[in-house]
Amino acid sequence: MAAPALADDTELGDGRWFTLYSSENRVLLRTGIRIHVGDRFLDSDNCLYQVYKIDEVRLQAWARQVEDEGTWAAVGTQGLPGADNKKIAVYHTHSGESYLPSDGVDSTDQSQGGVYKVGAELSKRIEKYDEIEVTHCQETFFPYSGSYRRSRTAAASLVGAGELDAI
The missing domain is CATH 2.30.30 (SH3 type barrels.)
Incomplete structure (x- = not known):
């Protein structure tokens, strides 16, 4: 929604x-x-x-x-009307997701999985090449089951902070 x-x-x-x-x-x-x-x-x-x-x-x-x-997708890429500085947020619903080749496991329940490294790199590149301010949420949502429900509070908090063009 x-x-x-x-x-x-x-x-x-x-x-x-x-x-x-x-x-x-x-x-x-x-x-x-x-x-x-x-x-x-x-x-x-x-x-x-x-x-x-x-x-x-x-x-x-x-x-x-x-x-x-075609119509609504083009509008979505324009950002907020009147916004000079674009801002987005990145968060991870499944905190333990990792990548076998680079992390040695496909998931973990102990800490932030490799998906956070991907999010950090994505955030860094968006800020550097697209000149968009990125908030990278570091919150975790263990266990895997129910993580969509729990992560929704982080999304609501990020949206509630205002002035985001995308999450």
Whole structure:
């Protein structure tokens, strides 16, 4: 979901979830994060949807496909309107992921895996060659199971800090 759902950090809890439907009533997503009008969702077919209607009682929401990929992808590369200094954040959902050839293991549960080295190098190159300020989050989210849920708080915190063009 887009930043509005992360910014207020509202999780439903108690095993409840929102179901997001297309305007043709096809299920697009089920999530434990509260959905808001205006939120956007990119599906596995690279179709972008925007939420236009919510039923808070039934925990249902509906979204329309926004535009074709060519149109919205070009807009996404422009950054924030009026932003002179571009800023992005990099974080890692699976802290233990490593690379057998360089790290000697494919994963670890003891410390930051090799994926953090990749993130550091990526951040350094983006800053050097693209002149974009990068915040590289060093937080870890062990164990592997449930790491998407736990890492979402880091993403919400990074988004909540404001002024990011991308995460």
